[in-house]
Amino acid sequence: MKLAKFCAGLAVAAAMAVPGGVAAATVKVGVVATYSGNGAQFGEQITRGMELYIKQHPEAFGGHEVELIKRDSKHPGGDVAKTMVQELITRNGVAIVAGFVFSPNAMASAPLVTQGKVPMVIMNAGTAWIPTLSPYIARVSFSMWHAAYPMGAYAFEKLECKTAAIGYSDYPPGKDSLQAFQMGFEKAGGKVVEALPMGSPAEVPDFTPFFQRVKDADPDCFYVFVPAGNHAAAVAKTFNDLGMKDAGIRLIGPGDITQDTKLQDMGDDAVGMITMGHYQADYPNAENQAFVAAWKEAYGEESTPDFMAISGWDGMAAIAHAIKTQDGELTPEGTMNALKGWTFASPRGPITIDPDTRDIVMNMHVVEIVKDGDRLKTQVLDTIPQVKDPCKELKVGRCGE
Numbered sequence: 001m002k003l004a005k006f007c008a009g010l011a012v013a014a015a016m017a018v019p020g021g022v023a024a025a026t027v028k029v030g031v032v033a034t035y036s037g038n039g040a041q042f043g044e045q046i047t048r049g050m051e052l053y054i055k056q057h058p059e060a061f062g063g064h065e066v067e068l069i070k071r072d073s074k075h076p077g078g079d080v081a082k083t084m085v086q087e088l089i090t091r092n093g094v095a096i097v098a099g100f101v102f103s104p105n106a107m108a109s110a111p112l113v114t115q116g117k118v119p120m121v122i123m124n125a126g127t128a129w130i131p132t133l134s135p136y137i138a139r140v141s142f143s144m145w146h147a148a149y150p151m152g153a154y155a156f157e158k159l160e161c162k163t164a165a166i167g168y169s170d171y172p173p174g175k176d177s178l179q180a181f182q183m184g185f186e187k188a189g190g191k192v193v194e195a196l197p198m199g200s201p202a203e204v205p206d207f208t209p210f211f212q213r214v215k216d217a218d219p220d221c222f223y224v225f226v227p228a229g230n231h232a233a234a235v236a237k238t239f240n241d242l243g244m245k246d247a248g249i250r251l252i253g254p255g256d257i258t259q260d261t262k263l264q265d266m267g268d269d270a271v272g273m274i275t276m277g278h279y280q281a282d283y284p285n286a287e288n289q290a291f292v293a294a295w296k297e298a299y300g301e302e303s304t305p306d307f308m309a310i311s312g313w314d315g316m317a318a319i320a321h322a323i324k325t326q327d328g329e330l331t332p333e334g335t336m337n338a339l340k341g342w343t344f345a346s347p348r349g350p351i352t353i354d355p356d357t358r359d360i361v362m363n364m365h366v367v368e369i370v371k372d373g374d375r376l377k378t379q380v381l382d383t384i385p386q387v388k389d390p391c392k393e394l395k396v397g398r399c400g401e
């Protein structure tokens with residue numbers, strides 16, 4: 001009798017995969033990212049980061065499963081992303097939407113996640129004020145101000161740049177970068193001598209006329225924000241082609257322009273470039289070495305993660321935390337509460353989601369491009385610990401809302 005009862009108990013326990021006694025759930029997560037066209041590589045990096053986390057950390061989900069439903073937002077216009085988010089919420093019934101490479105795609109989708117009460121985990125889109133658009137948005141990537149504002153002071157104080165030019169892609173994260181760098185640089189005592197909008201994020205423009213104008217203005221530093229990928233590769237090429245390094249101009253910017261996936265194509269004139277960012281594959285800490293090794297094992301020795309991959313990885317860890325703490329039964333408020341204040345030992349270093357702003361807090365590193373044999377490498381020069389988005393700290397414009 002006793003034995004029979006014991007055996008029956010075992011069978012029930014085996015049917016329930018979850019220790020707490022709740023049946024294992026499959027949580028649907030919509031991933032909206034660019035998988036085609038000029039930004040195709042971004043969607044691949046983010047998704048690979050997410051999938052690698054799932055593969056390496058099945059235990060992090062508390063016995064539950066996650067199903068990724070991927071949708072191609074195609075371009076930065078916002079319209080396709082919005083349609084995809086609408087479908088994911090109404091037809092697929094996702095509990096969370098994630099991804100969002102380009103800022104306009106996150107902005108256009110924000111009202112939908114508010115109406116549908118579906119938490120949005122942003123894994124790239126960097127315009128500072130995006131999280132103010134909905135209480136259901138949390139960001140695990142960065143704000144453009146994380147890099148641009150401290151880089152303003154760093155350029156003046158450490159790089160001894162007294163004058164600077166700023167070049168930016170002409171859309172919200174570019175305008176953010178302009179404002180943030182200019183404020184940081186001028187507060188420190190520098191003077192901005194040129195500020196140039198340089199075309200759209202959708203197509204790579206010919207940067208030559210813009211860079212020629214900067215060369216003629218002869219600033220000490222040239223701060224550039226363009227989307228990573230093909231835009232960033234073209235920036236390094238134009239800088240090389242016009243001989244701007246020899247002309248004594250220092251190319252600086254956010255880590256977007258020293259993205260790991262493009263680094264080896266950047267040419268020798270990129271040596272000496274200095275950027276402020278939150279992730280490079282060369283970071284020597286143990287978590288990152290393990291992450292890069294796992295990445296290469298999964299995706300090939302020639303493949304490298306970059307700053308978009310790390311947001312996919314960290315974002316998936318944040319989603320796993322939300323699933324585990326709610327035991328697979330997700331509610332919008334439960335998910336947002338799990339995300340607020342979440343901390344994690346990321347390969348980029350320790351990160352937290354600020355519970356007040358739902359934006360990331362992380363270390364920012366100044367890196368220099370150096371030559372190591374035939375390879376270009378990023379070497380950390382300086383670290384600013386645990387930076388909160390300066391736009392919200394300083395309550396600038398829409399960040400103060």
Ligand code: PHB
Nearest residue numbers: 102103125126227228256
């Ligand atoms: C953005 O649209 O917010 C964006 C895109 C690419 C980047 C950074 C920011 O490299």
